[in-house]
Amino acid sequence: MHIQSVRRYLLQSNHNSHVKRIIVGLLVLAVFGFASKLIFAPATFGDLGHYRAKAILEEANLEPRLMTNESCLTxxxxxxxxxxKGTHKTVSCEFCHGAYFDHILDDKKIGTLDVKKGEEIRVLCLRCHNKEIQARPTDKIKTVALPQHLEEKRVRTTHTCDQCHYVHAPLEYVNLAKKMMRIKDEPEKEPCP
Amino acid sequence: MGENSQTLDKERRDFIKKVLKGTIGGSLLLVIPAGLRSGIEVPVQIPGIRDQEYDLNKKRFAFVVDITSCIGCGSCCVADKREYKVPDYHYRTWVERYLKDFDDKIYVDSPNGGLDGYQEPRKDLDKEIRDTFFVPKLCNMCNDPPCVQVCPVGATFRSPDGFVLVDEKHCVGCAYCIQACPYSVRFLNPVTHSADKCTWCYHRVRKGLLPACVNVCPTGARKFGDVNDKESEVSKILSGPGVFTVLRKAMGTSPSLHYMGARREVI
Incomplete structure (x- = not known):
C-alpha cells in the first residue's frame, strides 16, 4: 500500500513530475553504482591510486630465487x-652454476647444481672471451680467438679452456707455471674493474 | 538535549578512532619490511631498506646502463630468466647488438634475447662495420607511463616509490599496455595469462638486494640505486659530469632508466 502511494505520487502528472522522476532515477542509479562498487571492487583498491594497494606488498613479498656470491661462498x-683473488671475482656463481634456491632451501641441500665440463666449458668461456665479437670493449675484457690462441700456446686444438685456466681464477696457475718454468713474458694484466 | 549531544559526540569520536585505526593499519601493511627465508646470510646491497620502515614516498630509484662497459655476455638475461622462470621466447630484459656501417646504417639483432650469449659474429652482412656495441634493454620505469594510462582495469600502476608494476591477480590480459609501451618491454605471460614485465626486481629491492641482473653483471655495466641517498653510486653518477640519455625522450615518458655512452642511434 505504501509503495502504491509512492508510485501514484510519481506517476501523477503535474507541472514538476518530470523533475521528480529524474531525481528519483538518479538516486536509484547512485545507490546501485555505490553498491556494485562495494561488491565488485577488490579490497584496498583506490587506497593509493587507481589500483589495488595490496599488490605492492604482494610484489614485495615474492621470494628471490637468486642470491649473491657471498651467500654461495659462505x-x-x-x-x-x-x-x-682471481680475475673472475666479478663473475656471478649463479651465472655458471644455477639458482641458489635450486640448491639450498631452509638450510638444507635440495639439489645439485650444474658443473660445466668439456665442450660446454668452451661455449661458456666464449660467451665473454670470443675475439670474433667486436662489440666487446677491449679495456673491459680480454678476448681470444680460437683455435689461434691454442696454436699460439702450442697445445692441441682440442684442448678445453679449463685444461690450462682454473675457471675460478683463470690466471693463477698459468702465472705460477710461467714462474716455475722461468718464462719471462709479461704477467697477464687484469682487464676487469 | 545535552545528554543526547554527548552520546552523539562519543559515537562520533569512536567512529573517527575506528577510521583512523583502519587507515593506520592499512598504511602499516605497506611499510612492514618483507623478510627473507630464514637462516640465510645475505649482504645488504642497498643500505637503509632491510629491517627498517620503508616509506613508499621517500624512495626514488634509478637505473643506469653503461653501454661502454657491456660485453654482451648475457649474464643478466640468464639471471633474469632464472629469477622469474620466464617462459621461453619471452624476455623481461634482453641485450641487443648494434652494428653501424660506413653509410651510417644501423643493423640490430638479438638472437634469443642474448640469453645464449653472442657466440658468433653476424654473418648475413657483407658491409664493413665502423662501430659496434651492445645495448641492454629493460623496463624504463617511466615517471609518466603510457602503459598505466591505457589499462582499463587498474591492474598496472606506478607505485609511490616509482616502480611500474603489474597486479597479476587483477589483470584481464587485454594487452593494451603491451601495445602502449614505447619500449616493447611488456609481454603476455602464457603461464599466468597476465601482462608481465621487468619490475627492476621490486621484491629484491625491498629486501635490500640489488636487482638480479645488476647483481650478476661482471663488468658493472648495470647500476642501480636510490637517487635520494647521496652516497649511492647511482646518485653520484647521475649528479656528476657525464653524458646520459634516456630512450625516446621526445615521447615525454620521463624514464628513470638512464644510458651512459649511448650513441644517438640507440632507441
Whole structure:
C-alpha cells in the first residue's frame, strides 16, 4: 500500500513530475553504482591510486630465487679463497652454476647444481672471451680467438679452456707455471674493474 | 538535549578512532619490511631498506646502463630468466647488438634475447662495420607511463616509490599496455595469462638486494640505486659530469632508466 502511494505520487502528472522522476532515477542509479562498487571492487583498491594497494606488498613479498656470491661462498670456502683473488671475482656463481634456491632451501641441500665440463666449458668461456665479437670493449675484457690462441700456446686444438685456466681464477696457475718454468713474458694484466 | 549531544559526540569520536585505526593499519601493511627465508646470510646491497620502515614516498630509484662497459655476455638475461622462470621466447630484459656501417646504417639483432650469449659474429652482412656495441634493454620505469594510462582495469600502476608494476591477480590480459609501451618491454605471460614485465626486481629491492641482473653483471655495466641517498653510486653518477640519455625522450615518458655512452642511434 505504501509503495502504491509512492508510485501514484510519481506517476501523477503535474507541472514538476518530470523533475521528480529524474531525481528519483538518479538516486536509484547512485545507490546501485555505490553498491556494485562495494561488491565488485577488490579490497584496498583506490587506497593509493587507481589500483589495488595490496599488490605492492604482494610484489614485495615474492621470494628471490637468486642470491649473491657471498651467500654461495659462505659454504664453498675453497672457491672463496680462489675466486675472490682471481680475475673472475666479478663473475656471478649463479651465472655458471644455477639458482641458489635450486640448491639450498631452509638450510638444507635440495639439489645439485650444474658443473660445466668439456665442450660446454668452451661455449661458456666464449660467451665473454670470443675475439670474433667486436662489440666487446677491449679495456673491459680480454678476448681470444680460437683455435689461434691454442696454436699460439702450442697445445692441441682440442684442448678445453679449463685444461690450462682454473675457471675460478683463470690466471693463477698459468702465472705460477710461467714462474716455475722461468718464462719471462709479461704477467697477464687484469682487464676487469 | 545535552545528554543526547554527548552520546552523539562519543559515537562520533569512536567512529573517527575506528577510521583512523583502519587507515593506520592499512598504511602499516605497506611499510612492514618483507623478510627473507630464514637462516640465510645475505649482504645488504642497498643500505637503509632491510629491517627498517620503508616509506613508499621517500624512495626514488634509478637505473643506469653503461653501454661502454657491456660485453654482451648475457649474464643478466640468464639471471633474469632464472629469477622469474620466464617462459621461453619471452624476455623481461634482453641485450641487443648494434652494428653501424660506413653509410651510417644501423643493423640490430638479438638472437634469443642474448640469453645464449653472442657466440658468433653476424654473418648475413657483407658491409664493413665502423662501430659496434651492445645495448641492454629493460623496463624504463617511466615517471609518466603510457602503459598505466591505457589499462582499463587498474591492474598496472606506478607505485609511490616509482616502480611500474603489474597486479597479476587483477589483470584481464587485454594487452593494451603491451601495445602502449614505447619500449616493447611488456609481454603476455602464457603461464599466468597476465601482462608481465621487468619490475627492476621490486621484491629484491625491498629486501635490500640489488636487482638480479645488476647483481650478476661482471663488468658493472648495470647500476642501480636510490637517487635520494647521496652516497649511492647511482646518485653520484647521475649528479656528476657525464653524458646520459634516456630512450625516446621526445615521447615525454620521463624514464628513470638512464644510458651512459649511448650513441644517438640507440632507441
Amino acid at each position: 659454504c664453498h670456502q675453497h672457491e672463496k679463497r680462489k675466486h675472490l
